[in-house]
Amino acid sequence: MIRRSALPLLTITISLAGCAAVSPTADTVPQLTAPEEFSGNLPPSGLDDYWWKGFADPVLDQLILQGLESNLEIDAAQDRLRAAAALLRAEKADRLPSLDGSAQVDIATGSGPSDSATAGLFGEFDPDLSGRLSAEVELAAAEYAESEYLLADRRRIVAAAIASQYIEYRRTGAQLALLDESTSLQEQTLRIVTLRYQAGLAANLDVRRAASDLARTRAGRGLIEISRSEALNALAVLLGREPGIFDPGSAEDQAAEQEVAEDSGLHAIPAYSTGPALGGPTDLLRRRGDVIAAEMRLAQSAAQIGIERSDLMPSLTFPAQLVIGDGSVSGLFSDMVARLGAALNLPLFDGGRRRAEITAAEAQAQASLAEYQRTFLMALGEVENSLVAIGAYSDRGDALEEAIMESESALAQSDALYREGLASLFDVLDAQRQLISSRQSLLDNRASLASAHIALHLAAASPE
Structure with a gap:
């Protein structure tokens, strides 16, 4: 036997069935105005590969590929993306009818045994008359998109960070090689001065000056080794390895060490040749993960406005249940009752709370818009700064090459004159200091130029 309960809200339900359940219109994301081209001069391009291939350094290539596979920050970003995907599926599930089941059996003893039993199915459907569920799906979709772009942005940052630390590692290696050369040069000068002093041709003051310069140069080794260790440990963390054991940890690391050792001196720092095409400022809006993520946060704010506005709209749900039995264990399957209803919620008065929440959401959207614009302007500024740095370091390198040539010539002349007694030791030491400096x-400068190229491709979000 099946009994159907009355539907006191049936008339209201039918009258509302023809109404379109349209969610509140969210503010559209505005389009930013970008300049047509960068003001700085773009470096040569034409490389159809990863941007770091422009260094032509196989050790760097291997480190970056390892880092993109094992970096813990990238792993965390991937986990956050999976979490956002799950939450999006959950929000979409709210648009579907829900169905739950329950059963209960009670047995009592006392003056006379008694029992009771009930079982049934319970369901509910929300047609989203107010548009709240649609807005919540839009919010979850924007959060998922943000997580996806932040993952891509994290890969961009990690690749550049590995390259920067590798350049620092190579720079400190070259500094140690240069320090050894400078030490050897000053030791030779100290020997000459000592011999002249022993021969009565120089004062003891000259010996002390030469020894002081040599000691000062040797004292710089400790600071270089500190910087080298910091760069190596930073590389280890970026690659998801334990600091302190990264250096001798694998055959790849040993090969890297051997290559650095064989290429000591000024040329130990890899020079950047040609990279991929950078495009223009408008490409930053399509490639920079942090810029697009900021745009997605703006979309989230717009969806939140829709959620708050939905509280001003009536909401409608259709609860339903199917209960079997007459209340006793023996009569569990003797009867069946089906109920279907409709519940309408009409917002009437809340003291202005709902509209205040809308105002707060709109203000938050304006803040998100300002952050979106600021993120793009900062990205644009990073590219411009890198272009200026590349040009400045390139010009400075040419001037320093000339300065080294002149310093080498001055040292050779002052040393020759000193041996003949026509120049003082002060002239020799001063020429040495200028050459070493x-x-x-x-x-x-070469390390800074390499870092400027890295910063450029980091800022421009060159394809990886």
């Missing part, structure tokens, strides 16, 4: 400056 120029070589160090050129080495640092």
Whole structure:
């Protein structure tokens, strides 16, 4: 036997059935105005490969590929993307009818045994008359898209970070080689001064000056080794390895060490040749993950406005249940009752709370818009700064090359004059300091130029 309950809201339900359940219109994401081209001069392009291939360094290539596979920040971003995908599926599931079942049996003892039993199915469907469910799906979709773009952005950042730390590692290696050369040069000068002093041709003050310069140069080794260790440990973390054991940890690391050792001196720092085409400022809006993620946060704010506006609309749900039995264990399957209803919620008065929440959501959307615009402008500024840096370091490198040539000539002349007693030791030491300083400056400049190329492709989000 099946009994159907009355539907007191049936008339209201039928009258609302023809109404379109349209979610509130969310503010569209505005289009940013980008300049047609960068103001700085773009470096040569034409490489149809990963941007770091422009260094032509197989060790760097291997490190970046390993880092993109094993970096823990990338792993975390992938996990957040999976979480966002699951939440999106959950929000979409709210658009479907829900169905649950329940059963209960009670047995009591006392003056007379008694029992009771009930079982049934319970369901509900929300046609989304207010548009809230649609807006929540839009919000979850924007959060998923943000997580996806942040994952791509994390890969961009990790690749550039590995390249930067590798350049620093090579720079400190070259500094140590240069320090050994400078030390050897100053030791030779100290020997000459000592011999002249022993022969009565130089004062003890000259010996002390030469020894002081040599000690000062040797003292720089500790600071270089600190920087080298920091770069190596930073590389280990970026590759998901334990700091301190990364250096001798594998055959690849041993090969990297051997190549660096064989290529000591100023040329130990890889030079950047040709990279992929950078495009223009508008390409930043399509390639920079952080810019697109900021756009997705703006879309989330717009969806949140839709959610808050839905609270001003009536909401409608259709609850239903199917109960079997007459209340006793023996009569569990003797009867069946089906109920279908409709529940309408009409917002009437809340003291202005709902509209205040809408105002807050709109203000948050304006803040998200400002952050979106700021993110793009910062990205544009990073590219422009990198272009200026590349040009400046290139010009500075040419001047330093000339300075080294002049310093080498000055040292040779002052040394020859000193041996003949026509120049003072002060002239020799001063020429040595200038040569060592120029070589160090050129080495640092080459590292800075390489880092500027890395910063450019990081800022431009060159394809990887």
